[in-house]
Amino acid sequence: MRLRSLLAPALATAILASPALAAPPRSPEEIAAAALKAAPVWDGHNDVPEQLRERWHDVLAKFDFADTSGTADPAKGYIAMHTDLARLRRGKVGAQFWSVYVSAGLTDQQAVQAVMEQIDVTRRLIARYPADLQFADNAADVEKALKAGKIASLLGMEGGYAIGNSPGVLRQFRALGVRYMTLSHFRSTSWADSATDAPKNNGLSPFGKDVVREMQRIGMLVDLSHTSTRTMLDALDVARAPVIFSHSGARAVADHARNVPDEVLARIKANGGIVMVVSLPAYVSQKARDWALDRAAEKARLDARFSEAPDQAKAALAEWEKAHPVPPATLSDLADHVDHIVKVAGIDHVGVGGDFDGMDTMTEGFADVSAYPALFAELARRGYAQADLEKIASRNMLRILKAADAYAAAHAADPALESPTVF
Structure with a gap:
């Protein structure tokens, strides 16, 4: 009896360790699903607010965000929207930067007003769907929303022209909840050069560098998507907190000026920032x-x-x-951008920024916000571990927002950037 009692634990251990009885390996889809359950997607850029302005003139009474799949209007040139609450849920999106974009063709004063209206309609949209959306102004708010099972909703402003060259306007936008500003858009501003326009400053002007410093002082993330390479480098020269690319790819994969060159990717690693991979085909393939x-x-x-x-x-x-x-651009092409950014900058410096509802053509297999699990399954097939997928999905971006919050708290007493008013 004594021998039998000694052998029993050893026999049980041997049975449990037997390869024949070990848990089967997880499929790429299962790895992706586990990663997105633990760390839902944090998307860097979505243009639903632009669609609200163009199609519904900011009248939410006429808009149903539960399901927008039937919103195509060929007579007006509108395709069906890419985003609604049902597809956000299927896409495992847990946090979203909503882009309060306005046209660069507006005058400074028109742009300031238009962005105010974009902020207003986006915050009203968030408040209209409290069971699914929760406004977030900081990293703690994002974590609270995720814990509550809601989609943390943050504001990102696309185009530095919208501050009207006024540090005071910049600060007021931050007070209204704007968490990032893209320094330029398709056109260069008087202080920041665009990737797709003639340069005016050879990067950032002295005022532009001051804007970057002030943004970081007040906790507004510096977004370098759409900027020229020289602007990217100038911003990194003065940045003391992590910067972001809210929706950009790797230029080594697709040679478009909107994408990030390797010399900048290497500096993103040193800065602690992130490149959130865009899905617009011309930037992907x-x-x-x-x-x-x-x-x-x-x-x-x-x-x-x-x-x-x-x-x-x-x-x-x-x-x-x-x-x-x-x-066509493919899901594999999109994953190639992730691979390259990881190779040059590292796994801690990549995320996703689909640009949904801001484009008329889509990457095959990535047609709307519900497609994120397919991308993460493709990355799992390429050998990314669950922990790595969690970083790409949202943990990297959460770390960066916490760093921005901490930097702003530490520098809250620093003097504000002042600029003389012009009228």
Whole structure:
């Protein structure tokens, strides 16, 4: 009996350790699901507020955010929206930066008013759906929302022109809950150069550098998406807290000026910041980028050939497009950007920023906000561990917002940036 009692624990241990009885390996989909349950997606950029302004003129009584799948209006040139509450839930989105974007074609004063209206409608939208959305102004608010099972909703302002060259306006936007500002958009400002416009400052002007310092002093994240390489580098020179790219890719994967070059990725690692990978096909796929360049060249040729007959030029370009369909960007292409950013900057410096509802064409397999689990399953197939996927999903961004909050708290007593008023 004594021998039997000694052997029993050893036999039980051997049985439990037997390979035949070990738990089967998890599939990529299971790894992704576990990661997104532990750390739901934090998306860096979504343009629902722009759609509210363009389609519904900010009248929420006419808008149903529960389901927007039937919002296509071909007569007005509108495709169906990419975002609604049901698809956010299916996409395992737990935190969202809503973009309070306005056109760079507005005057300074028009842009200030328009952004105020964008902030207002977005905060009203959040308040209208309290069972699903919860406004978040800081990292602690995000954690509370996640714990409550709600989608933490933060504001990101796209385009530095919207402050009207006024540090006072910048500070008031922060007081209204804006957590990041993209320094430029498709056009350069008087103080920050865009990636897609002629330079005015060779990067940041002295005032632009002061804006970066002031943003970090008040806890507003510096967003370098849309900026020129020189602007990126100038901002990193003066930044003392982590910066973000709310929706950008890796330029080594798709050679578009909107994407981040390796020299900047290396500095993002040192800065502690993040690149949140965008899904717009022209930024994702080199083939799609090359097609866009070929189309631009053909358009220029046809416009010159039919300079007195623009309708003929338009018809000829349509025929060219029919004969040369745009190559699709794929989910694999999107994952390639994650891979490259991890290779150069490290796993702690990558996230996701889909740009949904701000684009008319989508990456195949990534058609709307419900598609995030598919991307994370693709990354799991490539060997990313659950802990790494959790970092990409939201833990990296949470760390950065905590760092921004801590920096602002430590510098709250520093002198504010002042600039003389002009009228």
